[in-house]
Amino acid sequence: MxxxxxxxxxxxxxxxxxxxxxxxxxxxxxxxxxxxxxxxxxxxxxxxxxxxxxxxxxxxxxxxxxxxxxxxxxxxxxYWGRLRAFDGAADLLRACKGRGKRVVLASSAAEPEMRALRAALDAEDAIDETTSASEVGQSKPAPDIVELALERAGVPAARAVFVGDTAWDVEAAERVGVPCVGVLTGGWARDELEAAGAVAVFDDPRDLLEKLEKSPLH
Missing domain, CATH: 1.10.150 (DNA polymerase; domain 1)
Structure with missing residues (x-):
């Protein structure tokens, strides 16, 4: 589970x-x-x-x-004041939270930038924990951010899923033993993410939300 x-x-x-x-x-x-x-x-x-x-x-x-x-x-x-979340992103976080899952933002952004990203998301009620660049030794594709996010979530790798948009995300998650679900919003092709090791790939957060019950996040 x-x-x-x-x-x-x-x-x-x-x-x-x-x-x-x-x-x-x-x-x-x-x-x-x-x-x-x-x-x-x-x-x-x-x-x-x-x-x-x-x-x-x-x-x-x-x-x-x-x-x-x-x-x-x-x-x-x-651009910080003009950042926009993808359609369905906040709803996806809330859907995961509503199903009893811990929601962790595993970002290597610096703290001021992270505040701008969270403001764009506007889903504070659904976020349990976050990470930032200052808290880890190496950035992706090193696994440090995923390891820290797992620690913050308080669950073993086998009971977590990582969601990312690049092959670097897939590699970082794989090195910790966490399956990675890909989305196409970062400009990487479906076959590239699958070849990197993504266990499933969706068009965007809205697509993942609509197929949540049949996805690896369920």
Missing amino acids: VEAVLFDVDGTLVDTTYLHAVTWWQAFRQQGHVVAMAKIHRAIGMGSDKLLDQVLPGGRDRDADDAMRDAHTALYAQ
Whole structure:
């Protein structure tokens, strides 16, 4: 029986993937790096440390890395007041909570950004616990966030399900032994998520909500 549902937030519950992509693109340009937007998109979902290694491999100056991170944070923060949750996202959280499951937001966002994401979700009554970047050593696809979310949920891996939108989510959950359900809202294809190991894939939170009783979350 599933006793807890762990949710990625960026790109899964709140429509942020392409905002992150474009603000990283701008941050890279500020430091003289011209990077194709598609390449950046494929790294969204990783933490900034791993994203930089993925997008800009090779030796880099630490000060320049910090400048790009700071620029991305500042550029992305301009959108915080306009973030929107996907259709059905809040209802999905409430449906899980109403069925007696622990609901944990397993995000590697920093605390100020997390507040903006929670405001966009507007589902505080359904959220039991959250995580943030400052609480773990490594970001996804490392399993640290999922491990912490499990700890906060207070259930073993076999009684939890993770919901995410990227192959990085699937990998992180798999490394902890938690099955991962995918949604297509982050721009990854169904067959890519399935090939990564997702146990089921749905179009979006509304689709998952409508099929909840037959999904791995039930």
